[in-house]
Amino acid sequence: MTPDEFLRSIEKREPSPAYLFLGPEGWSRDRCRRALVERILPPEDHEQGITRHDLSDEDLNTVIDDARSFSLFASRRVIWVSGAEAALPKRDTGESEAAALISAYLKDPPPGVVLVFDCGRYEFDGDDKAKIQRVEKFYSVIGTQVEFARHTPAAARKIAEELAKERALKIGPVELDALVELLAADVARIATEIEKLSLYAGTARSVTEEDIYKLAPSAKASTIFALVNALGRNDRGASLESLDVLVREGEYLPLALSFLATQFRLAFVAKEARLSGASQIQAYFTKQGTPMWRSRAEQVAQTAASFSVEKLRSAAVKIYETDKALRDARPDDRTVMERFVFEITGK
Numbered sequence: 001m002t003p004d005e006f007l008r009s010i011e012k013r014e015p016s017p018a019y020l021f022l023g024p025e026g027w028s029r030d031r032c033r034r035a036l037v038e039r040i041l042p043p044e045d046h047e048q049g050i051t052r053h054d055l056s057d058e059d060l061n062t063v064i065d066d067a068r069s070f071s072l073f074a075s076r077r078v079i080w081v082s083g084a085e086a087a088l089p090k091r092d093t094g095e096s097e098a099a100a101l102i103s104a105y106l107k108d109p110p111p112g113v114v115l116v117f118d119c120g121r122y123e124f125d126g127d128d129k130a131k132i133q134r135v136e137k138f139y140s141v142i143g144t145q146v147e148f149a150r151h152t153p154a155a156a157r158k159i160a161e162e163l164a165k166e167r168a169l170k171i172g173p174v175e176l177d178a179l180v181e182l183l184a185a186d187v188a189r190i191a192t193e194i195e196k197l198s199l200y201a202g203t204a205r206s207v208t209e210e211d212i213y214k215l216a217p218s219a220k221a222s223t224i225f226a227l228v229n230a231l232g233r234n235d236r237g238a239s240l241e242s243l244d245v246l247v248r249e250g251e252y253l254p255l256a257l258s259f260l261a262t263q264f265r266l267a268f269v270a271k272e273a274r275l276s277g278a279s280q281i282q283a284y285f286t287k288q289g290t291p292m293w294r295s296r297a298e299q300v301a302q303t304a305a306s307f308s309v310e311k312l313r314s315a316a317v318k319i320y321e322t323d324k325a326l327r328d329a330r331p332d333d334r335t336v337m338e339r340f341v342f343e344i345t346g347k
Helices: 003-012 026-040 060-068 097-107 126-138 153-166 173-182 187-201 209-214 221-232 236-248 253-272 277-287 294-306 309-326 333-344
Strands: 018-022 050-054 077-082 113-119 145-147
Touching: 003 026, 003 145, 018 026, 018 097, 018 126, 026 077, 026 113, 026 187, 050 060, 060 077, 060 097, 060 113, 153 173, 153 187, 173 187, 173 209, 187 209, 221 236, 221 253, 221 294, 236 253, 236 333, 253 277, 253 294, 253 309, 253 333, 277 294, 309 333
Parallel strands: 018 113, 018 145, 050 077, 077 113
Antiparallel strands: none
């Protein structure tokens, strides 16, 4: 079930006694959580009617016992259970005691209580695919599972436009594209930045790219673009300096890597299409339906001029390896990124 399908279902009928929320996307999850609370709890019970548990710190018996207990303070309850993956046994040996406990609970759930098991740790593809499938199997007794996959750039762009309209924010398509790309299509962060921009720019004037860069979270967007440009010039010293700024300001380095991935991919396409100059690049990608503003086209042109097709192809492999390394349990992000810079700028 998608988040939109979940929202429509609880509008039409009484919510189910239990749900499984799966996937890393936070904005849609928050919408669904708020809608469920509004649907289940009267306004006066919003504080007392919500209980939170974390299976990383508590066992499933505690959660189920709480769900079966009647509250003295609220007639209806929403019980939010984070870390749902922590209940899984170390080995998949059929139905475990924990799974049997959930199954027994759902045979006779108390009225007015909704359990939400939440697993936001895993992606739906890549190395996490098998893990999230195992979570799905373990909680298969729960009839309704809602998937929160990350938004595609196009979907994030559409939502960003809707959020801007809701706030009467005057932001052009070029600036909106820049905001979506800056935040790697993370709708939760996009929503936060649009709210900040509406307070900063108001409704009387249009938002500029400079406004977006000023309000960018953590390190400034200009620093991220400086790293992109330095790598595009094959300038190792400047690349390491920009990386140092990003680390000191606490920037989320996978975000910087996402920018780099896009930059090298666009440069590779430009190189393959034998495009020369920013004007040709801007016209080509715009015709293909890929948002491309002048400054971005100039960056792509610079990267395409600095790297051969072979080196761009090699960079794509290194970006994949670096992204995988950043997802390790306890990576040293700076060391991983420094190694990437040295490999990319190797002569």
